[in-house]
Amino acid sequence: MSVGQVRMRVPEKAKAGEVVTVRVLVTHPMQTMQYRDGKPVERNYVYINRVEATYNGKKVFEAETTQSVSENPLFVFPVKVDAPGIVQITFHDTEGKTFSGQAEIKF
Numbered sequence: 760m761s762v763g764q765v766r767m768r769v770p771e772k773a774k775a776g777e778v779v780t781v782r783v784l785v786t787h788p789m790q791t792m793q794y795r796d797g798k799p800v801e802r803n804y805v806y807i808n809r810v811e812a813t814y815n816g817k818k819v820f821e822a823e824t825t826q827s828v829s830e831n832p833l834f835v836f837p838v839k840v841d842a843p844g845i846v847q848i849t850f851h852d853t854e855g856k857t858f859s860g861q862a863e864i865k866f
Contacts, residue, residue: 762786765860769846772865778827778839781812781820785850785858789830810849814864815844840864 812820
């Protein structure tokens with residue numbers, strides 16, 4: 760997997776009013792040191808620091824993290840579904856890069 764790749768898992772089908780579990784994995788090294796020639800030279804905190812998710816355009820999940828978040832973090836959160844639609848997630852890192860993914864909820 761390459762840096763910034765987002766993989767999501769949602770149930771194959773859901774029913775109106777059901778609470779479904781969304782699982783999201785993002786590939787990110789979460790480096791705390793900068794290296795040159797295999798040797799650390801300075802602290803460089805690059806990590807996912809904000810996560811936002813929407814369902815059919817409505818915000819359903821938001822989190823702020825610290826440098827203690829693991830490499831390739833997994834986020835799991837519930838979403839109450841009222842209609843078929845799209846779960847969209849965006850990860851922001853401390854360098855200003857964003858990584859996004861989406862999954863479809865089907866009825």
